Every structure is written in structure tokens, then in C-alpha cells.
Amino acid sequence: METLSATTLFWLLTMGATVGWVVSYFIKYEGISLKANIIWGMAGAVSTGICGLYLNLSGILMFAFLGTLAILFLANVFHLHHVEDLTGDIDRGMRIKEK
Numbered sequence: 001m002e003t004l005s006a007t008t009l010f011w012l013l014t015m016g017a018t019v020g021w022v023v024s025y026f027i028k029y030e031g032i033s034l035k036a037n038i039i040w041g042m043a044g045a046v047s048t049g050i051c052g053l054y055l056n057l058s059g060i061l062m063f064a065f066l067g068t069l070a071i072l073f074l075a076n077v078f079h080l081h082h083v084e085d086l087t088g089d090i091d092r093g094m095r096i097k098e099k
Contacts, residue, residue: 002060004053009046015061016045016068023072031076044071 002008020041024034032040048067052060 002053002058004050008049008053008060011061012045012049012064013042015065016042019045019065019068020072023069023076027076032079036075037072040075041068041072044068 017038018041020038021034023041024031024037031037045064045068048071049060049064051067052063057063
């Protein structure tokens with residue numbers, strides 16, 4: 001049975017930082033920044049890992065991995081940083097010819 005030790009906490013933090021970096025690499029500039037993804041990944045991994053420990057689940061790292069992906073998905077999907085989202089001005093550079 002797994003317990004909350006320094007080793008478990010280290011692996012949760014490392015896994016959260018790695019998942020945050022990978023998610024940031026794949027989404028490029030569409031969501032939150034690299035630093036925010038890493039911080040949210042570490043916080044998500046630790047929080048879901050501790051919840052998994054208290055629920056006596058086996059495979060805490062897998063549970064924390066899936067929880068971290070869910071938290072980062074929500075953080076990146078519902079983040080508004082585009083100018084057109086803030087101002088309502090949508091100019092994609094495409095010109096449509098009127099007949």
C-alpha cells in the first residue's frame with residue numbers, strides 16, 4: 001500500500017511538471033503559458049494524488065496523471081487570451097469577395 005512520503009510527493013511533483021510541459025508543448029500559444037501549465041500540472045498532480053491516497057486506490061501515479069490531464073484541459077480550454085475574444089474583433093486575414 002502506498003503512503004504519502006517524500007518519495008511519493010517527489011514523483012507527483014515531477015510527473016505534474018512533466019505533464020504540464022508536454023501539454024504546453026502540444027497546445028503552443030492557444031492556452032495558458034508554459035509556467036502556468038507547469039504550476040497547474042504540479043498542483044493537479046499533488047491534489048489528485050493525495051485524493052487517491054486517501055481513497056486507498058492503487059496506482060496513485062496513474063490516477064494523478066489522469067487527474068492532471070483533466071485539470072490542465074479545463075484550465076487551457078476555458079482560458080481567454082486572444083484579442084478577438086476580448087474585443088470581439090475577428091480578423092483572420094481572409095478576404096471574401098462580394099459578388
